[in-house]
Amino acid sequence: GAVVSQHPSRVICKSGTSVKIECRSLDFQATTMFWYRQFPKKSLMLMATSNEGSKATYEQGVEKDKFLINHASLTLSTLTVTSAHPEDSSFYICSARDGSGLAGGWGEQFFGPGTRLTVL
Amino acid sequence: DQQVKQNSPSLSVQEGRISILNCDYTNSMFDYFLWYKKYPAEGPTFLISISSIKDKNEDGRFTVFLNKSAKHLSLHIVPSQPGDSAVYFCAASADKLIFGTGTRLQVFP
Numbered sequence: 490g491a492v493v494s495q496h497p498s499r500v501i502c503k504s505g506t507s508v509k510i511e512c513r514s515l516d517f518q519a520t521t522m523f524w525y526r527q528f529p530k531k532s533l534m535l536m537a538t539s540n541e542g543s544k545a546t547y548e549q550g551v552e553k554d555k556f557l558i559n560h561a562s563l564t565l566s567t568l569t570v571t572s573a574h575p576e577d578s579s580f581y582i583c584s585a586r587d588g589s590g591l592a593g594g595w596g597e598q599f600f601g602p603g604t605r606l607t608v609l
Numbered sequence: 610d611q612q613v614k615q616n617s618p619s620l621s622v623q624e625g626r627i628s629i630l631n632c633d634y635t636n637s638m639f640d641y642f643l644w645y646k647k648y649p650a651e652g653p654t655f656l657i658s659i660s661s662i663k664d665k666n667e668d669g670r671f672t673v674f675l676n677k678s679a680k681h682l683s684l685h686i687v688p689s690q691p692g693d694s695a696v697y698f699c700a701a702s703a704d705k706l707i708f709g710t711g712t713r714l715q716v717f718p
Contacts, residue, residue, distance in 0.1 A: 532711060533698065580650070598706060603650065
C-alpha cells in the first residue's frame with residue numbers, strides 16, 4: 490500500500506524556537522496533503538489542507554502565521570511550528586491523498602506515523 | 610459541533626466474538642465514510658470504507674454497514690482477535706475528512 494513518512498518522529502524543543510516537521514509520500518504523488526493535530530483522548534482535528542504549488546487552506550481557529558505549511562512538491566509537505574509554546578505540545582499527523590485513486594469520488598488518505606512535539 | 614460521533618469510548622470483547630463499533634453523523638452532505646485503526650503513537654491505518662450509495666461493504670473479517678436514514682454506520686469485526694485491540698476512528702467526508710472521537714477496542718482471550 491501507499492506509504493507516508495514523517496520526520497522527525499519525536500522532537501523536544503525550548504519555548505520560543507521553531508520546529509519543522511516533514512511529511513513525504515514515498516511511493517505515490519500526493520496532490521493534496523493534510524495536517525492534523527491530536528489532543529490526548531480526542532479526535533484528530535484537521536488543521537490545514539495543502540495542495541502542491543498553492544497556499545494552504547487553514548481551518549477555522551488555526552493560526553496561519555504560527556503553523557506555516559509548505560507543499561513544494563508532489564511528495565513533500567512541511568509544517569513549521571513557529572515560536573513554539575508549551576500549549577503547542579501535541580501529536581501532529583500528516584496524511585496524503587493519492588490523486589489518481591478515487592473511490593466514491595473522493596479517495597482515501599494515507600497517514601504518516603505522526604510526530605510527537607514537546608515544548609518545554 | 611461534533612459532526613461525527615462515536616458515543617462509546619471503549620468496548621471490551623472476548624476473542625472469537627463479534628465486535629460492533631458504532632458511529633453517528635449529522636451532516637447529510639457526507640458521501641463517503643471510512644474506518645481507521647490506530648495504535649498509540651502511530652498514525653491511523655485505513656481499514657475499510659463505504660460510499661453513500663451502498664449500505665454494506667465487506668472485507669475479510671471487517672464489514673461496514675451504513676444506514677443513511679438513521680445517519681448511522683457500524684463496523685463489525687468477526688471473529689475478533691487480540692491483535693484487533695486498538696482505537697478505531699470513523700470518519701466521514703464531503704470536501705474533507707471529519708473524524709469521530711474514537712472507540713478503544715480491547716479483545717481479551
